Amino acid sequence: MAQRARIVLLSAGGLGPTAIARELSCTRQTVVSWRERYRTLGLTGLVDAPRSGRPTSVSSADILLRTLCPPPLGFQRWSSRLLGAELGISNASVASAWRAWGIRPTRHGGMRLATDPVLDVDVARVLGLYVAAGVGALAIECGPPVPGDRAPVARRPDVGDLGVGDARVGDLGDGSLADVGDGAIAFLRSIPSGGAPHPQAIIVAGATPWWLPDDEHRSAIHVAGSYRSWSRLVRVACLMAGARPRGAASVGALCAALRCRDPDAAFSWSVG
Template identity: 50%
Template structure:
């Protein structure tokens, strides 16, 4: 005689609503929601074989959870306590292993949460939680550079002191050049931004010629004096210094110009030194070697790169130069002061930490 389907499972008062809630809950454990669905289907008279096919479990599993519910109600659907002492995992041990390089047999440079979890015999979620708790991020890497300039302390103190407390009756200008700016032309026209769609452009482009942007940033106002030139030799740099001098003429009131610049060879050519000597109202302050980040005009170069150059399309260098000049004019209409906040002592303390860390490895 053929097997008959099991009779509909009787539900206890109020359980149908709770079981239905468990199947819809996003916070209930997946196993508990699955068991609630099995019981509901069984209560609707669905055969055990059909329930197994719908839920994706075996027929014996369906029978087991039917019997558990019949004996204990909804409480019977919970996981039973496991024997033995719960395993405790020290997050410090996980982090300590993370800080050690992976064994050579893995052939990787750093741990992933899954690889470390498999190595330690724990879940990758446990590893990830330990990393979050201790602020460890093996997938991240940053660069740093420390200066070996023998005059590091003096130069940092000089430049930062100029930013924080400029001399009376002085204008502080940060001077540098952004070289090799390429006029890039896309192989197809840009597709403009539309509701629901960002601006789109082809991944490939045509290389045209380059230009060099010379700039002098007045930190008290944010005003920029700029010039685009085909090359960035000492001849072009000297011509730009003369342009800056004309932009800030000597009015006879004793106003001095203090220029912050890096150690690029063109800045120290004899022709440049001779011209500076002939213009004693102009004083030069050099940033330390490998310390051009102390020059605030580098911040402004980042602004013009993001806002005018990076997403631009230029068929010719003259188009690129025109865009740069338009940006400088627009910037000067809305410019703002550039405020330095870190003291020389704070910078030197951090530089000493990096140097000590590097030499100790």
């Protein structure tokens, strides 16, 4: 109800749907839907209809974006019940969206990512991304929580529409599997060393990386269950990094590189 009321108030104040969506970290369609319901039905249009099986009016992307915003004063993290009340949906819908994105909020803006092993992290910046036939790897720098110094989600750079989930690119020919492995190892060796104060983690797609030597980066590897899960975690990590100035700069550089990517070739980028 709180978000719906703010949509109505901001609309009455002269803001358009795009500006309201940016302000509230939701989609433009969410703004339009609730604004039209208010125009048609008045205040009763902002109340959930008492019928079972109705489709949710809040997408999983909306839930993700709101999860990455700070919880109300007095709360250290979102619970599914608290966020459901904020968005006017059931806590089961929130929990389902969190499972789909592979996340669970922790204290002070951190996130537990559904990898093997589980990764509890607050992403300070993105260090690199590698995408090739059968391989996806994201390198991140982990940082301490910054509960009071986060950029609004709507202002953070987002890789959501840049095709990072297309992990099977190119036309594999003879010997290309070895080339992919060599390229992935070269990518890891290009990642700058962070040192103990800033631990690093590598999130890889699909399965334990067959291309990784036993003596290299093994302790930092966290495996996502599928390419789709991995690509969603890439987006989550980039949105988290965008909360900080250095992190936003790293994600912006990655976005710029992805826009110039050759879709028929392996992609390798590391922060300068």
